[in-house]
Every structure is written in C-alpha cells, then in structure tokens.
Amino acid sequence: MPTLVKRLLAALVIFLLLVVINQYMSKEGLFGFGVPSYYARLIVLAGINIILAVSLNLITGFTGQFSIGHAGFMAVGAYSSAYLTVYYAQAWERSLGGIVGGSLAHALIFLLAILVGAIVAALAGLIVGIPSLRLRGDYLAIVTLGFAEIIRIVILNIDSVGGATGFTVPGYANFLWVYAFAIITIVIVYNIVHSDAGRALVSIREDELAAEAMGINTTRYKVLAFVISSALAGMAGVLAGHYLSFLSTNDFQFIRSFEIIIMIVLGGMGSLTGAILGAIIITFLPELLRTLGPRLESLLSSIFGADNIPASVHTFLLQLANYRLVIFAALLILIMLTRPQGILGTREFGLSWLKRARRRPEGDKPVGTGGVSIAEQEPPSAIDRAKEVKNQ
Known part of the structure; x- marks a missing residue:
C-alpha cells in the first residue's frame, strides 16, 4: 500500500x-x-497547553533560544480572531449557511478565524524576532518578555476588544477542534525537527558559532523557528478564547509564559513527547492537589473510622487545598533537583520497543574470523605469522 x-x-x-x-x-x-463537565474542561485545557508547550519547544528546546514572550503571541491570536468572529463571523455564517448548510458554514468560519489568528501572531513574531533574535541568552529573554508585556498593554487599551473589562466571544471550540489542532501541531514540529532545517536548528542550539562557521544563516533559521512557534501559539490562543468564551488580558500575563516554560523544562527540553507529558502534568497536578485533602480524609475514614480521626487532623485536611500551590511548587523543585534534564530529557517516548527484533540480513554480517570484522580484529603477532608461513 x-x-x-x-x-x-x-x-x-x-x-x-x-x-x-x-x-x-x-x-x-x-x-x-x-x-463530567469539570473533567472534560480539564482535558480540553490540557490539549491547549500541549499546543503551547510543543510550539515553545521548537524555539527553546530545539533551537536553544530562551523566549519568555509566548503568552503575548497567544494573546495576539486570541484577540485578532475574536474581533473577526464577534463583528463579522455571524453575518458571514448566515450568508454561507444558505449555500453549504449551517454546520459546514460554522466550521469554515472558525477555520478562517484560526487561520487569521495564526497569521497575525506569525506577523507579530516576525516583527519581534527580526530585531531580538540577534541577541542571545538572558538579553533575548528580557527583550521577548518586554515585547509580550507591550502587546498585552496595547490590547488592554483597545476598547473594541473589551479593554480591561474583558471580551465575550462565541464558543466555537470543543474537544474535537482542540485535539485535531494539537495533533497537527505535533506533526508540524516533528517534521520540522527531522528535516534539514531541523538539523540546522539543533546545530544552532549545540554551538551557534560553529553553525555560523559551517555557513548556516543562524539569524534566518532562528527567525523562521520563532515565526512558526508564534503562529502555533496564536492558534492555541484562538482555541482557548473560543472554548472559554471569554478573553481577559489577565490571562496573558508573563506568569503564563513562565507556566509554558515550566511544561517543557519539566518534560524535557528538546523532546516532543516530553513537552506533551509536561503539559499534561502542569494541567492536572494543581487540580489533583485541590482534592487531595478530601481524598485523604475519605481514605483515613475508611481505615480508622470517621470518629477516630482527631479534630486537628480533620481541620488540616480540609485546609490542605489552600496550600496546593505550595505543594505544587515543592514537587516541581524536587523533580528539578532529582532530574534536572526533565523527565524524558532529550529522549522520545514511542512504541518502537513493541516491535519484534529483526534478524540481521546475511549481507550485513561482518566478514572475518568468529563473526568479527577484519577491521576490528587485532593484527597477528610475529609467532602467528611464523606459524602461517610454516603451514604454507
């Protein structure tokens, strides 16, 4: 086939x-x-975080450029698409509905909104990337953080998209849309990494000076990776805004960028599956800690009986949810101390270990004595050479 x-x-x-x-x-x-709607919401938010983590991993994990402006590009994509869907999409959808049907018109309009959000975010990434990616290390991080805050403050002062009060948008997105584009994001980044351009990006990460000496246009490749990463972040912003049905600039502060960085550092920078794993952990772990107290109380009650639990322990377990962020931070610190390269490091988790081992073809067997190739054999000693001459 x-x-x-x-x-x-x-x-x-x-x-x-x-x-x-x-x-x-x-x-x-x-x-x-x-x-239940609570768990369904968490699963969809995990899909959005997967898009953000995988896209940031392209510029930070594979290219080695430390960017703290991902939330800014997410905001650009979210607000540009929301402006389109709020002010124009409904009229366009009614017009298309009479031609292709309501459901298909709905899907086409939302695809257009995603495309617009990704393109506007890519243009913002190009504007930010050309001047800033000539810098390296901490300087690049500071510049991208500054640009992200500038983007947020500009949006905050635009009344047509809600300003400081927020912006209500149509709820177009659902699980299907989010995870379809999460898979598309993974495929795009995977193909880039395993292409010639991807090898150039990895060479920049390993040694930028050596890459320049080998003739690689490092600025061009860094800007290219930055633009693609920004476009994918904008796409995640479109999906987030149209799933939550509300946009606020408070959701795109610099702490959001740090949260995405934590995802890829936790999972493993330079690992696609590590970024996915980190996004899932960062999404679900705080919510699991929120219900840790009641779960522990239920467990202790089933073992010792509810009447045998001291009042102080009962009060502590009830208040444990208030300290969930402290526990969350402590767990992250513990993981970083024990596994500084991340859970997966630069490795990828796949299903190749399920494949049955294949026999080596006959033509690949080494030629030489005892299955050892001639090149790997040690040269014969003087005594061995004398024996060969005598035997001949």
Whole structure:
C-alpha cells in the first residue's frame, strides 16, 4: 500500500476517533455515558497547553533560544480572531449557511478565524524576532518578555476588544477542534525537527558559532523557528478564547509564559513527547492537589473510622487545598533537583520497543574470523605469522 494512502487512512481513523470522543465528552454524552463537565474542561485545557508547550519547544528546546514572550503571541491570536468572529463571523455564517448548510458554514468560519489568528501572531513574531533574535541568552529573554508585556498593554487599551473589562466571544471550540489542532501541531514540529532545517536548528542550539562557521544563516533559521512557534501559539490562543468564551488580558500575563516554560523544562527540553507529558502534568497536578485533602480524609475514614480521626487532623485536611500551590511548587523543585534534564530529557517516548527484533540480513554480517570484522580484529603477532608461513 502506498505511503500516502496509509497516512490518509491513519488521519481518517484519528479523525473518526476524535469525533467519537468529542461526542462522549459533550453534555449529551454517547449512548447515555459521558464525562463530567469539570473533567472534560480539564482535558480540553490540557490539549491547549500541549499546543503551547510543543510550539515553545521548537524555539527553546530545539533551537536553544530562551523566549519568555509566548503568552503575548497567544494573546495576539486570541484577540485578532475574536474581533473577526464577534463583528463579522455571524453575518458571514448566515450568508454561507444558505449555500453549504449551517454546520459546514460554522466550521469554515472558525477555520478562517484560526487561520487569521495564526497569521497575525506569525506577523507579530516576525516583527519581534527580526530585531531580538540577534541577541542571545538572558538579553533575548528580557527583550521577548518586554515585547509580550507591550502587546498585552496595547490590547488592554483597545476598547473594541473589551479593554480591561474583558471580551465575550462565541464558543466555537470543543474537544474535537482542540485535539485535531494539537495533533497537527505535533506533526508540524516533528517534521520540522527531522528535516534539514531541523538539523540546522539543533546545530544552532549545540554551538551557534560553529553553525555560523559551517555557513548556516543562524539569524534566518532562528527567525523562521520563532515565526512558526508564534503562529502555533496564536492558534492555541484562538482555541482557548473560543472554548472559554471569554478573553481577559489577565490571562496573558508573563506568569503564563513562565507556566509554558515550566511544561517543557519539566518534560524535557528538546523532546516532543516530553513537552506533551509536561503539559499534561502542569494541567492536572494543581487540580489533583485541590482534592487531595478530601481524598485523604475519605481514605483515613475508611481505615480508622470517621470518629477516630482527631479534630486537628480533620481541620488540616480540609485546609490542605489552600496550600496546593505550595505543594505544587515543592514537587516541581524536587523533580528539578532529582532530574534536572526533565523527565524524558532529550529522549522520545514511542512504541518502537513493541516491535519484534529483526534478524540481521546475511549481507550485513561482518566478514572475518568468529563473526568479527577484519577491521576490528587485532593484527597477528610475529609467532602467528611464523606459524602461517610454516603451514604454507
């Protein structure tokens, strides 16, 4: 079967699976079964964080450029698409609905909004990247942080997108949209990393001076990676805004950029699966700690009995949720002390270990005595050479 056909079939299977899961996670459920809205919301937010972490990993993990402005590009994509959908999309959707049907018109309009958000964020990334990516290290981090705050303050003073009061937008996005674009993001970054451009990016990360000496235009490749990363961040902003149905500049402060950085550092910089793992952990761990106290109290009650638990322990467990961020920070510090390269480091987690080991083809066997190639064999001693001459 041709490779293209295999990929199209795989894409179709993944899409159908996403459609089924999306129905299962909806309020109506699937055949009477479903996921509580709280957990469904967490799963969708994890998908948005996966897009953000994987896109930042392209510029920080694979290119080695420390950027703290990711939340700014996320805000650009979110607000530009929200302006489109609030002021123009509804009229366009009604016009298209009479031609192609309501559902298809809805999907086309939202695809257009995602495209607009990604393009505007990419342009912002280009404007920021050309002057700033000539810098390195801490200077680059400070510049990107400053640009992100400038973007946020500018949006804060635009009344047409809500300003300081926030901006209500249509709720177009759901599980299907978020995870479809999360998969697209992973595929895009994977293909870039495993291309000639990706090898140039990795060479810049390892030694920028050596890369320049080998003729690689380091500024060009850094700007290219920065623009692609910004576009993907803008796409995540579009999905976040149209899933939450509300935008506020407080959601795009510099602390949001640090949160995305923590995801890739925790999972492993330079690892796609590490970025995905870090995004999932950072999304779910604070919420798991929120319910840690009641869960521990329920466990102790089942073991010792509710009447045998001291009042002080009961009070402590009830107040444990107030300290969840302290526990969360302590766990992150512990992981960084024990595993500074991240959980996966630069390795990738895959299913290759499930494949059965193949026998080496006969033509690949080394030529020489005892299965050892001639090049790896030690030269014969003088006594051995004398024996060979005598035998001949």
